[in-house]
Amino acid sequence: MSKRLLVEQKHTKAGIEFIKEGLEEFGIEKKQTIKTMLLVEEVLVKLREHAKDPDENICIxxxxxxxxxxxxxxxxxxxxxxxxGHTIEEVLDQENDDLQSAQEKEEKIIRDVLLKANEERLRYKNKNNMNLVEITVQKNPHAMVLHTMLALIAAIVIGVLMKVFVPSGVNEALNNTIFTSISTMFLNALKMIVGPVVFFSIACCISQFGDLKEAGRIGGKIMGFYLLTTVLAILTATGVFELLKPGNPELAAKLAGDAAAVSVSDVSISIKDTIVGIIPANFVKPFLDSNMMQLIFLAVLIGIALEKIGEHSRLLKDIFEACNDLFLKITVMLVRFIPVATFCSIVSVVLKTGPDVLLSMLAMLGTFAVGIVAMITVYCILLGVIGRLNPIPFLKKYSPTMLQVFGMASSNAAIIVNMDACENKLGISKKIYSLSIPLGATVNMDGTCIYLVIFGMALARVFGVDINGGMMLSMFFSVFVLSVGAPGVPGAGLVCLSVLLTQLNVPLAGIGLVMGLDSLLGMMRAMSNSLGDVTASLIVAKSEKKLDMEKYMS
Incomplete structure (x- = not known):
């Protein structure tokens, strides 16, 4: 939709009124309309000052x-x-000796300050001696989601076309050289800053608590809720599997030794090892290894210590806050490339997945999707029963973020977008989400629980392994521990699944059935994991009266 008007330079009020009426017609809020009109007035003054012909009309x-x-x-x-100028201070300090009166100087300074303060909304260029200014009134709130959706659809279409018309050797070369490389570079960039973001976010959060009892109470509520949803995820996945019973026994003969690509020798599901491993041997290694549990331990320890060092506390808090803002800003810059990474990831999945494997996976994949939907229903019930919250605003506002997390395929990489959704969309206090989101990305893996239960039991059915009551309890325990202490290595989902299959006496050849779509499954796991983290943040924030209900319901 577009509206156009030519106005004389001496009669710009008509143009301003034209803009006001147009913005009202477009449904722009009154406050935003007033801000835009003020900007338009100052921009028009600038354009008139540098006009080539005073009689030429201004195009709006x-x-x-x-x-x-x-x-x-x-x-x-x-x-x-x-x-x-580069800053407001430079604008205020500018010299205006060419102006005749103090009033003119004051008006110019006010004009420049206003334009500088709204620099992100303004774009200026001169093309063929034509001065052009664009003023952004309202950004598309779903721009990132739209771009990601378009990238997703384009990736599927292009991937299928390449699969049909391009030789497999060429596809493999393109996938290894371009698509996989770009996806890996993007994920590496996110993983590069996840450690500092988690560390500084939690350290700043803990240091804000004047009363450590308050921090302990909030942390206890968060961990208690995470344990609850983990148990509910295991039970939900079991119920969905028993209802749909995926896994065709005829597939067993078709599966070959693809399991050799997955190593399980370095994986432990020992609770003792998980607890002992929380405390690092030195300060630097957790950052190098991106060990989230150890980073959280260090952040909590330093956050508590910051309150106990007297006069140096304020200085260190300011440094930590600055570092936190720095890494958040870097993440915002990286997140803009999500559509590109999503496109490359999906094309890679389509190119690597053969039609026979894809058909074999449909039943299991469908069951997994039903399990995630069932868990979303559980979250909504928890929001209503425990949190006394209407789940509709939550689903409506968080849905765009879910798509972004889907494209990232990593709970750790999604920490930043989840924190942004908590603050700017759902109204959750920073005191809550700064602790709950990084912690949840490490220990709250509801989507992983659903994945392990459904695929573990489905592959057991494929190979004719009967899971009795004792094996079921053992499987539940293993899934619980694996979801909390999942190894931080590439293909962690496959590694955890291979551990579970070994425990259930299911041949590891079953891994070959899952490998082809593990990238897609990883996206679904990350989305469900993040959903649980944000649900917990909402409920704890409501119980602590740190939820902006006006923002949540708007």
Whole structure:
């Protein structure tokens, strides 16, 4: 939708009124309309000051495309410095000796300060002696989701076309050289900053608590809820499997020794080893290994110690806050590349998955999807019963973030987008989500529980392994421990599944059936894991009266 108007330079009020009426028609809030009109007034002054012909009309175009609303202003003239200085202080300190009166100087400073303060909303360029200014009124709130969805659809279409028309050797080369490489680079970039983000976020969060009893109470509630949802995820997955019973025994003969690609020798499901491994041998190794449990331990320890060092406390807190803001900013920059990473990941999945394996996986994949939907229902019930919250706003507001997490395929990599959703969409206090989200990305793996139970039992059925009551209890215990202490290695889901299959006496050849779609399964696991983390954050925030109900319900 677009509206256009030409106005004389001496009669810009008509143009401002045109913009006001157009924004009201587009459904823009009154407050945002007023801000835009103020910006338009100052921009028009700038354009008139540098106009080539005082009698030439100003062109005003009002646009609305895909939810984004913006105003274009253009007038012929020479190129000029549209925004002065790098900071507000530089704008205030500028010299205006060319102006005749103090009032003119004051008006220019106010104008430049206003433009500088709204620099992110303004774009200026001079093309063929035409000064052009674009003012963003409203960004598309679902732009990232839209781009990710388009990338997802394009990836599936292009992947299928390549599978059909391009030789397999070429596809393999393209996948290894381009698609897998880009996906790996993106995930490596996110993993690079996950450690610092988790460390500084939790350390800053703990240091904000004047009363350590409050921190202990909130942490206890978070961990208690995580343990509850883990148990519920195991029970839900078992119920879904018993209802649908995926796993065709005829597949056993078709499976070959793909399991050799998965090593289980370095994996332990010992509770003792998990607890002992929380405390690192040195300060640096947890950052190098991205060991989340050890990083959380260090962050909590330092957060508590920050309150006990007297006069140096304020200085260190400021440094930690600055580091936290720095790494969050880096993450925001990286997250913009999610659509590209999603495209490459999905194309890679399509190219690596053969039609026979894909058909064999459909029943198990469908059961897994039903399990995730069932767990979402459980979350909604918990929100209503324990949190006394309407789950509809939660599902509505968090759905776009779920798609982003799906594209990331990593609970750790999704920490930042989950924290952003907690604060800006759901109204959860920073005191809660700064602790619950990084902690949940490490110990709360509801999606992984569902994955292990359904695929473990389905593959047992494929190979004719009967799971009796004792084996069922043993499996539940193993799934519980594996979900908490899942190894931080590539293909962790497959590694955990191979441990479970070994315990159930299921041949590891069954791994070959899962390998082809593990990337897609990893995306679904990460999405479900993150959903549980945010649900817990909501319920704990409500119980601690640290939930902005107005923002949550808006």
């Amino acid at each position: 175009i009002l646009n609305k495309r895909f939810g984004r609303v913006y105003v274009n202003l253009s007038l012929r003239g020479e190129k000029f410095q549209f925004i002065y």
